[in-house]
Amino acid sequence: MRFRPPRAGRQHVNRSTGQDGPAPDSHSLAARLARGHRISADEASDIVGQIARVLMGGHAEGQVHGDIRPATIGFGKDGRAVLVAAPPPRPGESMAYLSPEQIQRQRVGTPTDIYSLGAVFFEMLAGRPPYAGPDPERVGSVVTVPGQIDGIVTAMLAENPGARPQAEEVVTVLESELTAPPKKIVRTTSAKARRARAAPALVGVLMLLLLPGLVLGGWSAVRAGETRARLGDAEPLAEILPSSVALAFDLSIERDALRGGGRVPEEFLAVTDESIEAWTAAVKRLERGGDPGPRRRTERTAAALERLSEFRSAIRSGDRTNISADLATYTNAVNGLFDLTAELPTFDEEDLARQARNLEAIGPVAEVLGFERKIMANALRRGRISDRAIAELRAAQSSWATNSESIYREAEPGTRQALDAISARSFEYGSYSVPSQRVVLRVLNARAVGDVVEQLEDGGEGTSADQVWLADAATFVQDLRNVVVDAAQKLADDITREHDEAKSRTIAWGTFTGVMLAVLVALGVVLLRSRGRSVDA
Known part of the structure; x- marks a missing residue:
């Protein structure tokens, strides 16, 4: 994306x-x-x-x-x-x-x-x-x-x-120039219940009093059953979201390191190895769920990971001959993993819907950061930045700032605190307190990278400016990854909890409806017998 x-x-x-x-x-x-x-x-x-x-x-x-x-x-x-x-x-x-x-x-x-x-x-x-x-x-x-x-x-x-x-x-x-809809006309009804003899009338009144309860119970049981079914469909997919998000971020960190022209540290590769194992185990559980949509997506992602396996082995050995071709495979795998959130059903529960929307927005926003890192790495390595790169960098930074504000406002209180912790309380405003983001703002303001390159190399102890900056940017992305994984886990836990509660409500309302129906049937029998006796009299 x-x-x-x-x-x-x-x-x-x-x-x-x-x-x-x-x-x-x-x-x-x-x-x-x-x-x-x-x-x-x-x-x-x-x-x-x-x-x-x-x-x-x-x-x-x-x-x-x-x-x-x-x-x-x-x-x-x-x-x-x-x-x-x-x-x-x-x-x-x-x-x-x-x-x-x-x-x-x-x-x-x-x-x-x-x-x-x-x-x-x-x-x-x-x-x-x-x-x-x-x-x-x-x-x-x-x-x-x-x-x-x-x-x-x-x-x-x-x-x-x-x-x-x-x-x-x-x-x-x-x-x-319509300013307000016309007022609704409310018509009142004048129909009144007819009176009958004492015993049938009393039974009829009782039936009328119980009928709303039967309707309410039936409607509530159906609604709870629909919620239970919807959340039951979402539960298997929600269980793999944390491992999917973690793997997407880890692959994007590897890809951005390759884009920057440097080597991929072994610790990056080791973390991604663990993420691939965790994701593969989670997908096996999803396949038993039988949902064809997510399974097709995970199969495509698994195929992309298979194509990457040999390339990642070559990275470990220092072979960089096929970088340009395999960067696209990295991106396909990252997009497929982030897109799994879009497979979640539409939730009627506002809290779940907000969490799902926020999690779905992370993928495109994370890719904006990756696009930003690509521009900055090239500029810092060359020691200059073109007007076109400035325009693209400004668009990416503006998109990041706008969406980070939206994500922060929609986040759960615990997630907000975590976002504040990784950005020195500036995530809502584009993470300007993060060192790598401050460098981006300085380059945009100065429209040049000369001073930034010099300062980064002075503090890099022999490391090139682009690698110093990429390392700090990767740290921020890694911190963001941990926050998002926790948010995905919370969504999965909340879906499981809501599913269990919907199951309990379905049973409770179903039992209530059954009791109300039995009582109404019994009263109906009494009413018929009462009317029969009245006719005989």
Whole structure:
């Protein structure tokens, strides 16, 4: 899961609307924003409403544009806003318009376009894109806008895709200036229970009183059973997540050491050997679970590890002839291990859902750090850094800072404390207190590596600057690995606990429902007999 911007070619909505390439004499919204042209709330609403109407047709067919940003919004000769083709974004350029599911490499859908359009809407109104985070930033806190615009922008930027409005809802709100839904009309019923003779009436009342209990018990038993089944499916996979995450980090540390042009220390190789053994043992238990999806993923990862076995043996002997080819195998194995978290089911339990989301976000974020280490190692080894490398490094560092803040806020209290411990209480802000991260910030500020190389070599006792920096970066990644493994273990333990509790609730509610049903049947028999006696009388 190497960090990369989206490809501009995924613009299926354009074809469904007849827009294939730039409109003649069109001017992009990006050009207008770059020139500092002021866009009023009315004009911004009009532009967004027109683009939302364009998206409606494609979204109705399940098509996703996937690359909405100011550069892909143009204006035709008649002044109407249209979707246009645009060059692929430079690294980091499109980050402000990527939805959370795009950044976290989750499945995208039509809500992805709504988030990106909301970010463009925010920028037109506030003069800058919104800041990423778990809670959408309200444009009304930056500039003064009408209440319905503040509300629709905030809804479009919701972190949960299911909470975002559809394209037609955006059009409805912007074109009708809808501020609140109409009040619901509540109709009261006037039906009353008919009275019967004394004995049947009393039994009937008792049955009516017991009926809600029967419904509640049955519904609760079904819900508990569904939860039990869902958690039962998740439990085998959750058990291998700690060993999978540990192995993914260990392989990434080896890979980054090879990228840096240095040797892989024997202690790195020994740790990875232990991780491979632990992971293999855990996978054998998973195979007995019978879930085909995770098993296919683990089989592909096992095949990648098999291909790496000979290469890792060559590393031990000092043979570096096939490094470039096998770095891709390392990355495939790392991605496969991190992706196992995506196989977990969707949890209704908020605590489990939050833990799973946070754990799933670690993979892409860890790969961003690996991309950063690749750039820094090359720059420190050469003693210089290009403008392109500076831009890529800045995008990677910005992505790391944004996502580390989100991960920290969503983490469990114990995990937060562990993250504070490995980052001197700066993980929430991009880990700027970690020595290797401070070096990155210094290089970005100075746009050069000369001074950094000199200081690293002075304290390296004969070790090259890139190896000194990589060693410190590997220490931080190793510390992060231990925290994430503990978080994965906690998730596995919580799933097991919730599964056991759901099993107990299923039994308890099932027993309750059975008792209520037996009592209702007995009362029904009594009622029938009472009515029979009444007729005879």
